[in-house]
Amino acid sequence: MAIAxxxxxxxxxxxxxxxxxxxxxxxxxxxxxxxxxxDAAYINRLIKVQRGLAAGGxxxxxxxxxTRAGRPALVAGTAMLAVAKILENMEIGxxxxxxxxxxxNDPEIHSSNWEWDTAQxxxxxxxxxxxxxxxxxxxxxxxxxxxxxxxRMAREQKWHPVNLxxxxxxxxxxxLFQWGVALHDLDIERIRKGEKDPGEMRRQLRQILxxxxxxxxxxxxxxxxxxxxxxxxxxxxxxxxxxxxxxxSYVIIFCGHFPDGALHFTEEELEDExxxxxxxxxxxxxxxxxxxxxxHVLSGSLGYQIEHHLFPDLPSNRYPEIAVKVRALCEKYDIxxxxxxxxxxxxxxxxTIMKLSVPNSWTSSDQPEPPSPSRDRKRRSDAERPARRxxxxxxxxxxxxRSHD
Amino acid sequence: MTSTxxxxxxxxxxxxLTTPLHPDDYLRLINPLxxxxxxxxxxxxxxPETEDAATLVIRPGWGWRWDHRPGQYIGIGIEVDGxxxxxxxxxxxxxxxxxxxxAITVRAMPEGxxxxxxxxxxxxxxxxxxxxxxxxxxxxxxxxxxxxxxVGGSGVTPVMSMLRTLDRRGSMPxxxxxxxxxxxxxxxxxxxxxxxEGRHDGLRFHQLHTDTDGVLDLADLDGLCPDWRxxxxxxxxxxxxxxxxxxxxxxxxxxxxLHVERFSLQLGGDGGEGGKLTFRxxxxxxxxxxxxxxxxxxxxxxxxxxxxxxxxxxHTCTVxxxxxxxxxxRNGDELGQPNEPVQTCVTAAVGxxxxxx
Numbered sequence: 189m190a191i192a193x194x195x196x197x198x199x200x201x202x203x204x205x206x207x208x209x210x211x212x213x214x215x216x217x218x219x220x221x222x223x224x225x226x227d228a229a230y231i232n233r234l235i236k237v238q239r240g241l242a243a244g245g246x247x248x249x250x251x252x253x254x255t256r257a258g259r260p261a262l263v264a265g266t267a268m269l270a271v272a273k274i275l276e277n278m279e280i281g282x283x284x285x286x287x288x289x290x291x292x293n294d295p296e297i298h299s300s301n302w303e304w305d306t307a308q309x310x311x312x313x314x315x316x317x318x319x320x321x322x323x324x325x326x327x328x329x330x331x332x333x334x335x336x337x338x339x340r341m342a343r344e345q346k347w348h349p350v351n352l353x354x355x356x357x358x359x360x361x362x363x364l365f366q367w368g369v370a371l372h373d374l375d376i377e378r379i380r381k382g383e384k385d386p387g388e389m390r391r392q393l394r395q396i397l398x399x400x401x402x403x404x405x406x407x408x409x410x411x412x413x414x415x416x417x418x419x420x421x422x423x424x425x426x427x428x429x430x431x432x433x434x435x436x437s438y439v440i441i442f443c444g445h446f447p448d449g450a451l452h453f454t455e456e457e458l459e460d461e462x463x464x465x466x467x468x469x470x471x472x473x474x475x476x477x478x479x480x481x482x483x484h485v486l487s488g489s490l491g492y493q494i495e496h497h498l499f500p501d502l503p504s505n506r507y508p509e510i511a512v513k514v515r516a517l518c519e520k521y522d523i524x525x526x527x528x529x530x531x532x533x534x535x536x537x538x539x540t541i542m543k544l545s546v547p548n549s550w551t552s553s554d555q556p557e558p559p560s561p562s563r564d565r566k567r568r569s570d571a572e573r574p575a576r577r578x579x580x581x582x583x584x585x586x587x588x589x590r591s592h593d
Numbered sequence: 594m595t596s597t598x599x600x601x602x603x604x605x606x607x608x609x610l611t612t613p614l615h616p617d618d619y620l621r622l623i624n625p626l627x628x629x630x631x632x633x634x635x636x637x638x639x640x641p642e643t644e645d646a647a648t649l650v651i652r653p654g655w656g657w658r659w660d661h662r663p664g665q666y667i668g669i670g671i672e673v674d675g676x677x678x679x680x681x682x683x684x685x686x687x688x689x690x691x692x693x694x695x696a697i698t699v700r701a702m703p704e705g706x707x708x709x710x711x712x713x714x715x716x717x718x719x720x721x722x723x724x725x726x727x728x729x730x731x732x733x734x735x736x737x738x739x740x741x742x743x744v745g746g747s748g749v750t751p752v753m754s755m756l757r758t759l760d761r762r763g764s765m766p767x768x769x770x771x772x773x774x775x776x777x778x779x780x781x782x783x784x785x786x787x788x789x790e791g792r793h794d795g796l797r798f799h800q801l802h803t804d805t806d807g808v809l810d811l812a813d814l815d816g817l818c819p820d821w822r823x824x825x826x827x828x829x830x831x832x833x834x835x836x837x838x839x840x841x842x843x844x845x846x847x848x849x850x851l852h853v854e855r856f857s858l859q860l861g862g863d864g865g866e867g868g869k870l871t872f873r874x875x876x877x878x879x880x881x882x883x884x885x886x887x888x889x890x891x892x893x894x895x896x897x898x899x900x901x902x903x904x905x906x907x908h909t910c911t912v913x914x915x916x917x918x919x920x921x922x923r924n925g926d927e928l929g930q931p932n933e934p935v936q937t938c939v940t941a942a943v944g945x946x947x948x949x950x
Contacts, residue, residue, distance in 0.1 A: 228675030239619050246610075287875070290897025293677040296631055299897070300874060300950060303613035319876070402612040410609050
């Protein structure tokens with residue numbers, strides 16, 4: 189079931205929704221005013237740990253290649269590199285690019301010039317993610333993250349025989365996640381329909397090729413070459429670290445909006461949507477998962493998906509304290525707060541992938557209410573979307589490249 | 594420093610191992626000074642000069658070019674409550690080609706949180722950010738044969754760098770230094786200046802203690818330094834003092850001979866007309882009037898604007914103006930070439946503008 193009007197769905201009056209919006213604004217203001225040296229120390233420490241792990245992992249692999257350290261060093265190095273890549277992509281890169289740390293006025297940790305350790309150029313990520321996904325969260329036809337143009341993830345999306353392959357596409361996407369992400373902002377569906385500006389496409393492709401080439405050279409040519417005769421094991425170790433990062437980020441990201449209870453919306457909801465209604469849509473469209481501190485850090489604080497969608501540019505180390513307040517608000521206004529253990533959330537997402545590979549009539553819906561009629565799956569261009577909201581973190585269309593790229 | 598090792602090429606090769614980061618991003622975690630991505634320095638010593646002023650001796654890290662000219666200032670950024678705050682201070686140490694440290698001398702201002710922190714709260718070992726030397730308030734090399742320095746309060750710092758440079762080079766010409774300070778105790782570098790005067794026949798040092806003797810009356814200049822009209826003059830000190838000196842030199846038709854350093858923002862130019870500012874990367878927009886700087890407007894709109902001194906000297910706040918026209922509030926100049934880098938802290942919109950941030 190897709191929702192055309194969040195107010196109606198939640199049975200809140202217009203005043204109640206606006207009041208909720210004000211309470212959320214107050215939470216935001218409180219965090220903004222209290223950002224301090226401890227927050228700065230958190231991100232600085234995390235960056236230090238992450239770079240230490242990355243360097244340590246590379247050194248361990250080289251030690252295994254050139255000394256008698258052998259296999260234990262190789263295994264340790266692979267694990268360290270995988271964790272380093274996960275931390276860099278999730279808790280550091282993703283959050284820095286949202287502008288969560290811009291308030292520090294530190295040009296080395298700033299959304300405008302952060303480049304992350306994955307194939308997708310930061311600039312394209314900031315467009316496809318900060319803007320498209322965070323503003324149009326779960327709105328059919330607007331949010332390209334509903335299935336990433338590869339999977340059918342909502343019953344409102346029309347079934348096509350191609351969807352029968354979903355279990356296979358899903359497995360491929362999981363293993364090659366960084367490359368799927370790299371191509372995401374190209375919007376292959378629009379290219380296929382000939383709706384994409386060819387100049388813009390060439391520019392984006394050039395960017396992806398340059399970034400991807402550097403990434404591949406590093407992991408699959410330079411470090412193996414430095415390993416001498418043991419090049420094969422270094423190459424395998426790097427591939428393992430990359431795949432581990434791919435699988436992990438895939439699982440975490442699929443837990444954000446695909447578990448049961450995370451709702452979809454139709455285009456009507458966007459019409460005259462107020463800031464408070466936007467907040468409400470973020471709460472209804474996102475799902476959290478439970479876990480300890482280490483799990484949350486390794487998943488880029490995306491276990492606090494609801495809080496992250498409400499306040500994408502507040503420092504991630506504050507999400508736990510924000511979550512307590514948001515949950516209380518949900519109880520006060522009787523709004524669902526979707527949360528569960530990681531394995532259940534992912535299990536539900538996986539089950540939806542399987543179910544939606546076949547026509548709706550073969551399966552039952554896992555959402556409480558009956559499905560509304562199928563809608564066209566046409567994707568909108570930026571020009572067809574409503575003007576953007578300012579609190580989502582930056583995105584750029586200017587290739588202000590960093591000098592060493 | 595000249596080196597036989599091509600460090601740039603070494604770093605470029607290294608970046609193949611560290612892409613998308615730079616080797617310096619890792620090396621700085623071993624030693625905070627081993628990076629040239631952002632200029633950094635370590636505070637080696639904090640030397641008290643007077644009750645409320647101290648000299649910070651700073652060892653710059655990689656990337657520092659030892660090319661500062663005597664009289665120039667540098668930017669210093671320190672982390673306060675998690676945020677980097679920037680100020681600019683004159684270098685007080687002499688020019689050195691192969692030095693290891695530079696020194697700035699700071700007076701704690703009554704309302705100045707940062708200057709108080711620098712004077713009283715900075716531990717040796719603190720890592721600070723630095724910005725390259727800038728400024729035209731400099732002594733030419735070789736120096737002119739006859740020089741007059743008119744300084745007040747902490748305005749002595751750039752002049753101190755000049756005098757120390759002249760002393761080091763052994764090329765002290767005929768110099769008159771007129772230094773105003775409320776009391777002898779508040780006079781920064783007093784002992785060193787007296788020592789310099791004792792060692793150099795060419796240097797005459799006039800002290801004026803304004804608490805007891807009142808501020809410098811420029812009519813007295815003829816008595817203090819009869820040949821002031823024939824001297825190259827450098828003046829640095831409080832705004833009112835500099836205004837009076839500038840006026841005095843203009844009346845004498847000698848403004849060419851006068852070099853002035855101001856450490857406060859002077860908004861002489863008219864404001865812009867205002868307009869809608871669009872911040873392209875973040876997609877934020879705000880209507881700004883002609884008196885609001887682009888920096889203030891951006892901050893009001895919630896854009897994470899970079900900032901530094903907030904008075905147009907350190908260039909930390911520079912952002913690319915994609916389109917539109919802006920006015921420099923200091924002098925009224927209009928800037929509006931596409932993709933021009935502009936200092937957001939001293940400029941305001943003339944019509945609608947788009948900034949690349």
